Amino acid sequence: MRRQIGASASKLPSTALSKGKEMAGSGISRIGVIGIGTMGSGIAQTAAQQGFDTVVVDISPESVERGMAGIRSSLDRMVGSFEKSGGERGISGEARDATLARLQAHTGLEMLTDRDIIIEAAVERLDIKEEIYARLVGLGYNRLLVSNTSSISITRLAAAYGVPENFMGMHFMNPVPIQPGVEIIRGLLTSDETHRRVVSLCHELGKTDIPAEDKAGFGVNRMWVPFVNEAVRVVEEGVMTPDEADRATQLCLAHKMGPLMTADFVGLDVVLFICNVLSEEFGSAYTASPLLKRLVEAGQLGAKSGAGFYLWEGGRSVGMNPAVLRYRTK
């Protein structure tokens, strides 16, 4: 059985949106994660931190090593915070070691066949997700499978899995160890039992479930991506610079981080992809702004590529991107 020893479990909001409902446990003790990139590494870290026996897989030894290095440094930062705050924040050195002891990383999907649930966080490409599901089924896996997709229809992915009653969307937010909210999206054929177990798991991971319907962008990206797209138009039309637009939302709307800085963190290719999904389902009001498309065409994808609305070095912004500042015409 898993042990509940993650230091953050009691500190995070747990069942805000499900209060009043008595939930039995998820019955899950072994978690599999597919993909050890930005999201998969955060999900695997969180699962292991919360006491789950966790196996994460990716395609190559290099990506596995890169992902594990990221997890180790994230846990080390939490230990640093624990020591600095006299135990108020973060996790102890023992909790870090116990987390790493519960976490294995491999390159083959066959390492996941004994899992109670698999959380798929591979790249946002339907063809790749479909191929992964077909391979899981080929290996004899037919238990719970959830996708962290930001924008692909859950019902469509469930059909690709072929066991739609055991499939649903579990949309974690970035950075996973910090953000408490998880969108929970049922496909058309998701069973009540799958829904119940996944919501329970969400709480056992120390997260708060936010229900959303299987429509393009679900709830969070349906609201957030058009906001980003409009902020890009504000820059493109010379109304504000990126920094002015971001500071305006912080100083006037009390946002913690502006839309363009956040978009640089998420990846402009990801934002563009979601814009396209939204406009396909809801029409031209959601069409991506030309500047967003140009930046992606130029390979300027935000923090991960070194330039987006800002220039980036070692994960920190070091000023605005001159290519974008040009739009501030007088």
Ligand SMILES: NC(=O)c1ccc[n+]([C@@H]2O[C@H](COP(=O)([O-])OP(=O)(O)OC[C@H]3O[C@@H](n4cnc5c(N)ncnc54)[C@H](O)[C@@H]3O)[C@@H](O)[C@H]2O)c1
């Ligand atoms: N980045 C975000 O802020 C964010 C937020 C919420 C949800 N998501 C969603 O999470 C998922 C992952 O996004 P990400 O940002 O972590 O992407 P990423 O590119 O950082 O990581 C994806 C990982 O998947 C791996 N991968 C590719 N094909 C694979 C395969 N066949 N088997 C195993 N691993 C494979 C890649 O090697 C990579 O390590 C996507 O569906 C995305 O829409 C992303």
